[in-house]
Amino acid sequence: MRILVFFDLPTETANDRRNYRKFRKDLLKNGFFMMQESVYCRMVLNKTSEKTVVDNIFRMRPPQGLVQVLTVTEKQFANMRYITGEKQCDVIDTDERVVIL
Incomplete structure (x- = not known):
């Protein structure tokens, strides 16, 4: 399964920008990768891990x-259909538990 996070956060004040940066960094620390601006994705194996995330x-x-x-x-x-642009393959995109690089 995939978890997609979409967000639209204010960036008008310094505190807003700080909250934006912190949220984005927290997503990256939790294994999400950026699909496009303000859209992040992460793979999970089951419903239990999905609930935790x-x-x-x-x-x-x-x-x-x-x-x-x-x-x-x-x-x-x-x-998923790509209307404009191409799929980027710089992220390991498998649900295998062991990945040999």
């Missing part, structure tokens, strides 16, 4: 702005 996002949410979470299956994610 969503709970972590809830705890690190900024005080203002919009944060949305969507969970999709691997099949749904693989069926």
Whole structure:
């Protein structure tokens, strides 16, 4: 399964920008990668780990702005269509537990 996080956070004041940077860094620390501006993605193996990750996002949410979470299956994610641009392959994109580089 994939967890997609969409967010739109204010950046008008210094405190808003600090909250934005902190939220983004927390997402990266928790294994998310940026798909595009303000859209981050992470792979999870089951519903239990999905719940844990969503709970972590809830705890690190900024005080203002919009944060949305969507969970999709691997099949749904693989069926994503690229209208403009191309898929970037710089991220390991497998659900195998052992990856040999």
